[in-house]
Amino acid sequence: MLALHSRSGTAANGGAAKPQAQAPATEAFAVLRLARRVWAVAAIHAEVQRLQEAHQELAARLLPGDRLVYLGNVIGHGAATIATLDELLAFRRDFLCLPGVEPEDIVYLRGAQEEMWRKLLQIQFAPGPREVFDWMLRHGLEPVLRGYGIDPAQAQAVLRDGAASISRWTNSLRAAIRQHPGHDELFASFRRAAYTEGGELLFVHAGIDPGAPLAAQSDHLWWGSPSFRGLAQPYAGFRRVISGCNPRGEGAHLDAFTCCLDGGAGFGGSLNVACFSPDGAIVENFAI
Known part of the structure; x- marks a missing residue:
């Protein structure tokens, strides 16, 4: 099971508020449309064996309407760069073969390594x-x-x-x-952030600057912010902000309005994967 260290508080309930200063769907920001649930994969750091096992587990759990986001740092530190990218491309092909799935239903975020x-x-x-x-x-x-x-x-x-x-x-x-088919296109597809079209969930690599709108976020997306975990209210109307890497080395955590899935893959830890409902709750999770 995913070991998320929780502090007091839960995500806000009720109707979803549209994000303030919402960034448009562009090559920088991805919009997850008609998402019933969203799976998020933490930083991989080229640990291809863990990724392969995670994909096997995901394949058994995916439901119609599920969306998938890789939270960045798929490469870096680990030695299996080529095999990791090839595995991402192979699972993308499988995912796109599922009934009703569109190419925009799977998103790769640009982490610090990318x-x-x-x-x-x-x-x-x-x-x-x-x-x-x-x-x-x-x-x-x-x-x-x-x-x-x-x-x-x-x-x-x-x-x-x-x-x-x-x-x-x-x-x-x-x-x-x-020389490696698909790699150039995969690197070109990486986004700065992703969010559900109703404004419920925001997915980033390492964190955000709570004082800046989404369109103005810069290095905090890749290197984090000390004020990210301490959010006392929803950021820009999002019920929860989910990150995949904790540059401060604090590991995974689940707080009132934020969640970090970093299990330490690439540094002797696990590869964490979690599925979120639009209300910000974790409905399924596993660690490899």
């Missing part, structure tokens, strides 16, 4: 690209590079050579990604 990866592909524009690259390596991206056959030491040498050389290197990195 955000670093996106910026790596544009690192020629960064001030101090070698320092930025070294920081990315220390924060989990080295196994991703090695997964695509890229030697980090060779890359460090290129990063001393100027923008033109770095651009050629990032182009070669894009070419390496395209």
Whole structure:
């Protein structure tokens, strides 16, 4: 069972309020329409075996009207980058074969690892690209590079050579990604956040800044906010905000208006998966 450490309070009951300053459905934000329930998968960190087992469990539990959100950090830290992305694509095909399922019913959020990866592909524009690259390596991206056959030491040498050389290197990195069918498209599909169309549930990677509207959220989505867990009232009308990674190392928790599913996958912990009803309650959950 999913070990969620709860504090006092429950999610608000009653009719759903429309989120204030609701971000439109764009390539940045996904809207989960006609969702009876929403399954959320915590940070995976390239632990492909746990992901495969979680998918087997999910396949046995999915019901008509269920939606599925991966909460970011599907890559990073763990060594099985390629196998993890291939497993995500394989389960996507299976999920889309279910009766009534549409492509927008499955969503992948961009976590801190995917955000670093996106910026790596544009690192020629960064001030101090070698320092930025070294920081990315220390924060989990080295196994991703090695997964695509890229030697980090060779890359460090290129990063001393100027923008033109770095651009050629990032182009070669894009070419390496395209060697794996579906990977480029999967990376392009990652969203900043997702929410149910009635404004009941908001899904993010690591947290939010309670003082900013959804459309203005930036790094707090990927690196969290110390004030996220302490929400004393619903954020922008959402009954619950669900995250998949806890950068502060506090693990999973269930509070009055927030929930974090991080079980520590990739760091010796479990991969947590939970299913939410529109009122914010957890109706099913499991840990692998």
